[in-house]
């Protein structure tokens with residue numbers, strides 16, 4: 001049956017392909033107004049263990065909940081006497097123009113959410129004028145994604161491996177295929193404890209229990225689209241370097257056994273020497289660490305708690321954003337993810353000083369709900385909400401946003417998050 005995640009988020013399966021199609025019915029997008037609607041459609045399409053793999057967080061899911069709750073503690077101070085008839089939400093991300101301050105976060109395991117999910121996501125991003133980030137644990141190779149979507153602005157996320165030659169080979173391939181940013185993930189050096197996955201028997205592969213078989217059989221559209229028509233690839237980013245990868249289980253085993261779980265600043269400097277494009281460190285949450293990665297030559301950070309999937313009780317990146325922006329905002333590109341579901345969320349982060357926002361689960365739900373069209377719909381909704389919020393705040397462009405637009409609840413101990 002399907003494979004799953006051990007020690008990280010990653011891809012499942014046993015075939016590689018580029019041509020794609022989704023044969024089953026599309027949802028009525030007129031009735032999909034937000035990420036929660038997309039999530040509901042995804043839940044109806046996916047077998048429960050696969051849905052839980054996307055939706056769930058670590059341990060008691062306090063970090064996951066807090067990623068959302070922090071947004072409720074920040075409200076807006078609008079200016080209303082302003083000419084906002086003409087507004088624009090285009091900006092730059094990592095020094096290049098972009099149609100909106102958003103990108104899709106790297107996600108492994110996508111091939112089990114929808115047929116050819118990475119291609120669908122990259123196409124939707126390209127059509128919307130925003131970047132797409134491919135995961136090391138993707139279900140398509142670096143080169144095949146480029147060939148399938150030549151017009152896309154692509155970034156590559158690297159899980160660092162013990163073998164330096166393998167790391168170098170991966171970043172060289174990304175460079176050769178025209179990916180313009182490398183995102184090194186540093187927040188997954190320990191295998192996460194995701195209790196939904198454990199309860200569902202979702203580890204190296206999905207346990208063939210009567211309950212799981214019933215879950216899968218209850219989703220015939222998914223069986224047809226994902227298992228029969230598309231097939232599940234076995235980590236095509238890695239398989240050219242690892243002859244022992246023959247199926248999804250051996251791919252997952254290779255991934256887990258060969259990851260470097262002790263990545264440090266010396267490794268970062270080494271990778272900096274080999275990667276000429278923009279280099280981001282994903283998972284940095286503190287000002288002192290951001291200073292250190294800047295000293296190693298990084299161009300930016302993606303502040304992230306991995307969507308609440310790893311460290312239970314990790315602070316939400318939004319709470320830590322002012323601290324990091326105040327320390328390195330003039331020197332580093334500061335992107336942020338974890339918990340962003342609406343345009344208002346994006347506007348709050350930008351007002352706090354972020355350059356841009358990555359979305360993970362919303363895109364996973366969208367691709368399961370409606371393939372490329374679903375992801376396009378998500379991006380359209382988010383852009384529309386960003387634009388609308390901007391207008392209500394009395395702004396006509398994103399660079400007019402600042403902390404003056406925000407009203408922040410005091411923390412229970414009488415002190416705001418640093419910088420607020």
Ligand SMILES: Cc1cc2nc3c(=O)[nH]c(=O)nc-3n(C[C@H](O)[C@H](O)[C@H](O)COP(=O)(O)O)c2cc1C
Nearest residue numbers: 009105106107108135185306307338339359360361
């Ligand atoms: C299903 C899934 C798989 C993920 N896989 C990866 C991955 O391969 N590499 C990585 O750096 N982050 C991975 N992440 C984390 C995302 O890049 C991102 O940090 C997180 O999803 C943001 O939070 P959000 O889902 O609330 O938007 C994954 C997240 C999900 C939901």
